[in-house]
Amino acid sequence: MRNLPFDLELTRRVNGQYMPAKWGTRDPSQDLVGVPFPDKGEMMALPAAQRAAQITQYDNGSWETLENVPFGRGASSALSAQMALAGGDKRILRVIDDLRTQLLQTLQSEVWNRIAVTAPTSGCGATFTAVNLALSISRVPDFRTVLMDLNQRNPGIAKTLGLRGPGDMHRYLAGQVSTRDHLIRCSETLAIGLNQARPVNPSEMLHSKRTGAVLDDMIGTLFPDIVLYDLPPMLEYDDLEAFLPQVDGVLLVADATRTLGPQIEECERRLQGKTNLLGVILNRTRAPSTQMAA
Numbered sequence: 001m002r003n004l005p006f007d008l009e010l011t012r013r014v015n016g017q018y019m020p021a022k023w024g025t026r027d028p029s030q031d032l033v034g035v036p037f038p039d040k041g042e043m044m045a046l047p048a049a050q051r052a053a054q055i056t057q058y059d060n061g062s063w064e065t066l067e068n069v070p071f072g073r074g075a076s077s078a079l080s081a082q083m084a085l086a087g088g089d090k091r092i093l094r095v096i097d098d099l100r101t102q103l104l105q106t107l108q109s110e111v112w113n114r115i116a117v118t119a120p121t122s123g124c125g126a127t128f129t130a131v132n133l134a135l136s137i138s139r140v141p142d143f144r145t146v147l148m149d150l151n152q153r154n155p156g157i158a159k160t161l162g163l164r165g166p167g168d169m170h171r172y173l174a175g176q177v178s179t180r181d182h183l184i185r186c187s188e189t190l191a192i193g194l195n196q197a198r199p200v201n202p203s204e205m206l207h208s209k210r211t212g213a214v215l216d217d218m219i220g221t222l223f224p225d226i227v228l229y230d231l232p233p234m235l236e237y238d239d240l241e242a243f244l245p246q247v248d249g250v251l252l253v254a255d256a257t258r259t260l261g262p263q264i265e266e267c268e269r270r271l272q273g274k275t276n277l278l279g280v281i282l283n284r285t286r287a288p289s290t291q292m293a294a
Contacts, residue, residue, distance in 0.1 A: 062221045063144065066185040072162020078135040078187055081161060085132060093136075099281065100136040103251075106278060107226065112248035114219075115278065118231045118240050120263040124255040125283040127156040130230040133251075137226060138190035144224040146183070148215075149195040150243065152202035153232045158194045161186075167196030173211045179218045191222060202232075206242040215246055234267055241270060249276035256284050 075081035086092035107113060117130040134147035149157040152169060165184045172182040172193065185191045205211055219227065229247065234240040240250070252267055264280060271277050 062180065063185070063191070063223070065180055066183050066191055066222075067165070069163060069165055069184040069186055071186050072164075075162075078138045078190060082132060082135045085128070085135075085160070096132045096136045100133060100140075103133070103278065104137070104140075104226075110248070110276075112276070113225060114227045114229070114247045114249075116229045116231050116240060116243065116247040116250045116275075117253065118250060119233045119253045119255075120235045120259055120267050121233045121255075122154070122236060124233070124253045124259060126233070126253045127151065127160055127230050129251070129253045129281060129283070130228050131157060131160045134190060134192075134228050137228075138187060140189070142189070143226075144189055144191070144222070146191045146193070146218070146222060146224040146227045148193040148227065148229045150206070150229045150239070151232045152195060152197070152199055152205075153237060153239070155195040155198070157192065157230060158196060161192075163192070163194060165192075165194050167194045169193060169195035170197050170199040170202070170205060173205050173208070173214055175210055175214050179221050183218070183222075191224070203237060203239045203242045206239055206246075211243075212246055234270065235263060241274075244271075244275050247275060249278040251278050251281060253281045253283055256282050 071077070071081045073081070073084055075084055082093055082096070083090075086096075103115070107115075117126050117133070119126040130147065134145050137143060138145040147157065149155050149169060155167075155169075158164065158167060163184070163186070168177065169182075171177045172179075183191050183193045199205065215227075229243070231240045231243060244250075250271055252264070254264055268277060
């Protein structure tokens with residue numbers, strides 16, 4: 001009996017805010033009609049996604065201008081890329097798709113679209129989860145997904161997907177490279193920001209106001225429905241905590257074979273009052289018998 005990659009517990013936190021079900025199809029020019037522009041204090045209290053919607057000029061045609069790069073390892077689509085990562089095991093896809101559905105239902109109850117994926121420690125499978133989740137969401141028709149490799153300690157998205165392309169995330173976040181020149185598009189609904197560089201000051205860059213402005217501009221230019229950021233383990237580096245002002249929620253990936261309860265509790269403590277913990281994904285668990293059916 002094989003182990004599925006992960007089981008999940010996704011905690012929904014609904015506070016009655018409204019997010020249009022299809023961000024990619026609304027008319028942004030109508031968003032602020034009759035709505036006074038907030039002052040600086042009010043603006044900083046808004047969710048990150050809503051701040052971007054109110055301070056950025058949208059260009060819906062820019063998505064199509066990104067360089068089109070096919071999936072690596074011979075994959076012809078997001079589904080075939082997922083099947084390759086899952087070793088052909090369709091049960092794995094069902095678990096990932098379940099995570100996708102629960103996450104999107106939660107996001108559609110909120111004004112959220114920027115999600116960080118991290119782990120307590122290295123080797124828990126955060127990159128694997130972020131990549132598979134991005135592929136799964138991008139299979140939803142007309143739902144634009146952006147996946148960004150912000151793990152400048154140990155970047156892994158390019159290797160996981162077998163992709164080659166512009167890969168200096170540090171220069172992109174510093175505003176030295178444009179969105180059009182940095183991001184690539186692997187399908188009609190999936191764009192990826194790759195990284196192969198390992199700068200000496202990644203957390204300082206994530207603290208930078210310039211980084212926030214660059215990522216706000218990326219969302220305002222590409223108008224994605226969801227952005228997933230793959231980040232380093234939060235108990236080993238301060239990168240995630242430096243980046244929290246730029247996200248609306250966090251998915252925490254734990255390893256059932258070695259992550260300790262106190263480590264998860266410490267991550268929860270550090271996130272409390274700073275952002276929304278959307279769920280804890282328990283990786284490398286044995287699935288219940290009901291999930292093992294063919």
